[in-house]
Amino acid sequence: MTRITVVTDAWHPQVNGVVRSIERTNAELIAMGAEVTMVTPDLFRTIPLPSYPEIRVAISTYRRVAREIERGQPSYVHIATEGPLGLKARKWCRRNGMPYTTSYHTRFPEYVAARLPVPESWLYALVRRFHNGGAGCMVATDTLAAELSARGFRNLMRWGRGIDADLFRPRPAEPGMFDHLPRPIFINVGRVAVEKNLEAFLALDLPGSKVVVGDGPQRASLEKRYPQVHFAGIMIGEELARAYASADVFVFPSRTDTFGNVLLEALASGLPVAAYPVMGPLDILGDSDAGILDEDLRAACLGALEIDPAAARELALSFSWRRAAKQFLDNVRLANGETLDEAPLAPATA
Numbered sequence: 001m002t003r004i005t006v007v008t009d010a011w012h013p014q015v016n017g018v019v020r021s022i023e024r025t026n027a028e029l030i031a032m033g034a035e036v037t038m039v040t041p042d043l044f045r046t047i048p049l050p051s052y053p054e055i056r057v058a059i060s061t062y063r064r065v066a067r068e069i070e071r072g073q074p075s076y077v078h079i080a081t082e083g084p085l086g087l088k089a090r091k092w093c094r095r096n097g098m099p100y101t102t103s104y105h106t107r108f109p110e111y112v113a114a115r116l117p118v119p120e121s122w123l124y125a126l127v128r129r130f131h132n133g134g135a136g137c138m139v140a141t142d143t144l145a146a147e148l149s150a151r152g153f154r155n156l157m158r159w160g161r162g163i164d165a166d167l168f169r170p171r172p173a174e175p176g177m178f179d180h181l182p183r184p185i186f187i188n189v190g191r192v193a194v195e196k197n198l199e200a201f202l203a204l205d206l207p208g209s210k211v212v213v214g215d216g217p218q219r220a221s222l223e224k225r226y227p228q229v230h231f232a233g234i235m236i237g238e239e240l241a242r243a244y245a246s247a248d249v250f251v252f253p254s255r256t257d258t259f260g261n262v263l264l265e266a267l268a269s270g271l272p273v274a275a276y277p278v279m280g281p282l283d284i285l286g287d288s289d290a291g292i293l294d295e296d297l298r299a300a301c302l303g304a305l306e307i308d309p310a311a312a313r314e315l316a317l318s319f320s321w322r323r324a325a326k327q328f329l330d331n332v333r334l335a336n337g338e339t340l341d342e343a344p345l346a347p348a349t350a
Helices: 017-031 064-070 084-095 108-113 122-133 142-150 217-225 236-246 261-268 282-284 297-304 311-316 322-335
Strands: 003-007 037-040 045-049 052-059 074-081 100-103 136-139 156-158 185-189 209-213 229-231 249-252 272-273 289-291
Touching: 003 064, 003 084, 017 037, 017 084, 017 261, 017 322, 037 064, 045 322, 052 084, 064 084, 074 084, 074 322, 084 100, 084 122, 100 217, 100 322, 108 122, 136 322, 142 156, 156 322, 185 236, 185 261, 209 236, 209 261, 217 229, 236 261, 249 261, 249 297, 261 272, 261 282, 261 311, 272 297, 282 289, 289 297
Parallel strands: 003 037, 003 074, 074 100, 100 136, 136 156, 185 209, 185 249, 209 229, 249 272, 272 289
Antiparallel strands: 045 052
16 A cells, blocks of 8 residues: 655645645545545644734644654655644654655745845755755746756656646636626636735726635735725635636736646636746746736736637646646655656646
């Protein structure tokens, strides 16, 4: 039996790409016959993260974390985050001579530097040390791999993403969802936080209406500054899928995301994308006809209105969670010195 223990500081009730990626990969790994155990903050006492109170971090001793890891009797350990649990799991692996993999989901140095007067170079040194201690660091895109390699990160491995194309699909606009708002509807989904650069979207002069789905530390201040914007709060599952399908263009103003799972959700819903030509949008959209990438975000938004929704859906269908999970499994096996029975998979976008 292949037993994988995943250690992550990001878990429910958080709603973000890290949590969704781990959940969907776990489901596919289990379907492939693996046994997956989780070490997550809900197993321990937690405290609010300073400046980000809706995210709670685990407070625990090394011994307690070690017991939780050992409970799963893992063949492989994957450490998803650089937080308190990730650091203790790293210590356990090193003490027990077990190779481990990590994954780089978030531009942690930039996010911290945006809130505190700490040089990014110091933060990158800490993060680089954390990830270089493992046998492999998984990244979602080739662009991110190139950037981290230039910063001295080693043993980088590709781990792509997928989409639930049955849940996120084109469907008639949901009555009562946004039908009270003037069209066209430009929507954004994600954390309402400074690193998401939401004001670049909210300040645009656009026809119709702007909708923001999500919550976060900036929501109250942005609602006051932009009373004409509809802040819908957190949505998940069917409600979120209906929200995507009820809009006309998905606007992604972030310049710091390493991937952007919401881009795939929008595309699968038949929603063209307007974004800056940066990491994430560039990797997902490439030279496709599914969106507009432009430093002039307003021009991108207006141009996206002319895109055929079928082109957005077609691009999303090229992403597969099953393929991404197989890529993840190959990575942990290679990191443990195993030889694969077949050639390594190509990036999980085919």
